[in-house]
Amino acid sequence: MSEDRTPQEAYGHWKEKWFQRHEKLIEIARDELGLEEYPEDPDKQRAYHDRMAELKSSDEELQRAERKRDEVLEELIEENAPHGSEADKIRCIKKAILQIKNNQLAEFLGLSQNYVTKFRVTLRGDVIRSDIPQSVREKIRKRDGDACVRCGETSELRLHHINPVLRCEKGECHVPENLATLCEGCHHLAHEDGSDVVLTYDSTDGFWEWVNEGGESSRTSP
Structure with missing residues (x-):
């Protein structure tokens, strides 16, 4: 991802990827059930709707968690205004959510995961690089x-x-x-x-x- 992407743009990119994943699940289900070959087959249609119900049920908890994360990240952007250097952005987010996963933080900021893991937040709130020259x-x-x-x-x-x-x-x-x-x-x-x-x-x-x-x-x- 481009390092010039703002946190808001990175967030929008993540949302787009989520919808693409949802559409892909539907496409896979249709392919597995052969709906393109047998569009009028009632058994195939029932199986398709049953499969969609299963996907919806299994995905609901994940969606709720992702929506909550969306709310937290949006609030984080508004309250902390993570502008400036990459270290400044990482500091304000890790101070607010110390347990955020590095891969999520990397995607959110539009940075590589390897780069993000080089930073740690001290108990005083400073961001320091953990790699030794x-x-x-x-x-x-x-x-x-x-x-x-x-x-x-x-x-x-x-x-x-x-x-x-x-x-x-x-x-x-x-x-x-x-x-x-x-x-x-x-x-x-x-x-x-x-x-x-x-x-x-x-x-x-x-x-x-x-x-x-x-x-x-x-x-x-x-």
């Missing part, structure tokens, strides 16, 4: 000797945000002091419940204490 990645990996700072493992490495993305102050997320190289196993241990926020430690100093408790690294806080 390649130059920063290389710097941290070199600093940490291409090994997990906790156990020394050299495979399945990833960069860990000491202060997690969702709790970072603006501009402090991807700085070297907030990044460390961990292996997949230690990274999982760092997030004790598997989430992006709940951690094994409660501070930057606590992180490096936890690292040294691993027994394989002598690194200290940068």
